Amino acid sequence: MAKARALDRRRRSIRNIRKITRTMELISRAQFKRAMDRATAASAYTKRITKLVGDLVHSGLEVSHPLLTTPPETLHAGLLVLTANRGMCGGYNAGVLRLANLRLKELQDDDVAVRLEVSGKRGISAFRFRGVRPDEQYTHFEDKPTFEQVNSLAVRYLDDFTAGRLDRLDVAYTRFESSSRQEAVVETLLPLTKLEGGEEVHSEKEVQYDFLPSAASLLDEVVPMSFKVKLFKCFLDAAVSEQIARMVAMKAATDNADKMISMLSMAYNRARQGQITGELLEIIGGAEAISG
Amino acid sequence: MIMQCIIVTPERTLRDQPADFIVVTLEDGEIGIASGHAPLLGRLGYGEMRVSQAGKTERFYVEGGFLEVLENVVTVLTPRAAPAEQIDPAVAREQLFSALSKPAPSGELLAVRNRAVAISRARLRVARRTQP
Numbered sequence: 124m125a126k127a128r129a130l131d132r133r134r135r136s137i138r139n140i141r142k143i144t145r146t147m148e149l150i151s152r153a154q155f156k157r158a159m160d161r162a163t164a165a166s167a168y169t170k171r172i173t174k175l176v177g178d179l180v181h182s183g184l185e186v187s188h189p190l191l192t193t194p195p196e197t198l199h200a201g202l203l204v205l206t207a208n209r210g211m212c213g214g215y216n217a218g219v220l221r222l223a224n225l226r227l228k229e230l231q232d233d234d235v236a237v238r239l240e241v242s243g244k245r246g247i248s249a250f251r252f253r254g255v256r257p258d259e260q261y262t263h264f265e266d267k268p269t270f271e272q273v274n275s276l277a278v279r280y281l282d283d284f285t286a287g288r289l290d291r292l293d294v295a296y297t298r299f300e301s302s303s304r305q306e307a308v309v310e311t312l313l314p315l316t317k318l319e320g321g322e323e324v325h326s327e328k329e330v331q332y333d334f335l336p337s338a339a340s341l342l343d344e345v346v347p348m349s350f351k352v353k354l355f356k357c358f359l360d361a362a363v364s365e366q367i368a369r370m371v372a373m374k375a376a377t378d379n380a381d382k383m384i385s386m387l388s389m390a391y392n393r394a395r396q397g398q399i400t401g402e403l404l405e406i407i408g409g410a411e412a413i414s415g
Numbered sequence: 416m417i418m419q420c421i422i423v424t425p426e427r428t429l430r431d432q433p434a435d436f437i438v439v440t441l442e443d444g445e446i447g448i449a450s451g452h453a454p455l456l457g458r459l460g461y462g463e464m465r466v467s468q469a470g471k472t473e474r475f476y477v478e479g480g481f482l483e484v485l486e487n488v489v490t491v492l493t494p495r496a497a498p499a500e501q502i503d504p505a506v507a508r509e510q511l512f513s514a515l516s517k518p519a520p521s522g523e524l525l526a527v528r529n530r531a532v533a534i535s536r537a538r539l540r541v542a543r544r545t546q547p
Binding site: 161164165167168169171172175178179269270271274282285286330331332333334335336338340341344345348351352355 | 423424425426427428441442443446453454455456457458479480481482483485490492494495523527
């Protein structure tokens with residue numbers, strides 16, 4: 124009986140694990156939906172800002188802004204790494220961290236003072252494991268980063284950049300391309316190399332806008348805004364990708380558990396049947412011995 | 416002609432409905448927009464936005480951003496907006512005091528402080544008009 128019972132116990136524990144992974148999959152599916160809705164809402168804003176930039180550029184304005192100029196030499200760099208607060212999401216965190224470490228090393232090899240900022244408990248503990256102390260760590264960006272939270276970060280970067288305390292800002296995060304494709308990337312957000320929407324050619328007839336108070340003043344406001352929106356998009360993308368990664372990982376875990384349960388069931392049935400056969404043989408043997 | 420009034424923040428679209436007349440605060444004062452307005456791009460200040468539709472007036476608090484008027488569609492792009500009733504005067508007052516009490520030893524910090532003061536004053540103004 125011993126073997127069959129051990130098999131049964133294992134099967135039961137795997138069933139419990141399956142229940143957990145299945146629930147986690149469902150939770151992350153719901154969260155993914157919510158995160159996706161937020162990302163869609165944000166893209167409406169982004170699209171309009173991009174269009175605004177296009178309109179401004181086409182009004183024949185000379186585009187120049189301190190944020191658009193590359194500092195003569197890079198002495199101080201910032202590296203922001205966006206990871207998850209929780210694990211159980213496959214290679215999501217590892218992918219971002221691998222790229223972030225590469226970029227960190229690259230920058231340090233160029234003798235640049237790097238200010239490392241990490242968001243997410245997973246990233247923080249991974250850097251601690253490597254003996255790197257992040258200059259700043261955030262754990263408050265959950266699956267719903269608000270614009271307010273991101274804005275306060277963005278304002279600090281912008282202030283540092285204009286004051287010359289920051290010459291370059293890289294963000295390592297997982298870019299959301301489609302629901303079946305997300306990719307870990309490192310993007311340079313500062314200096315803004317180009318304004319999106321500037322190079323688009325308007326095919327439809329040109330609209331002559333009035334600018335209030337002036338096109339230059341609008342540009343002054345649009346450039347920092349487009350940086351903030353970009354940074355916000357990084358956070359949103361990371362949140363959406365995290366949920367997708369978790370969904371996929373948990374789905375795979377549930378499927379694996381299913382497979383194991385059916386294998387264990389088969390082994391258990393076989394062991395039980397073997398046991399019954401053994402017992403029967405014993406009884407028959409005993410009966411034969413008595414009658415014979 | 417019906418004019419469409421859209422208010423968009425990075426987090427959501429606050430309003431996407433027709434309107435008869437709109438008043439928004441630009442950087443240097445209020446502007447009124449009726450149907451058939453010429454194409455316009457404007458920089459918004461901190462303050463109130465009033466939207467009249469069928470005799471009723473909705474009031475919003477808008478914190479900077481941009482205004483675009485094109486072919487009877489008025490789009491307000493702002494980092495932060497809320498219906499005026501949601502602004503709490505007590506909180507706004509608190510913000511104003513904390514902003515005023517911040518030290519500003521350098522030009523940059525002074526600019527930051529001025530911004531915070533302007534924002535909290537605008538919030539307070541909007542909140543006071545709701546609750547006389």
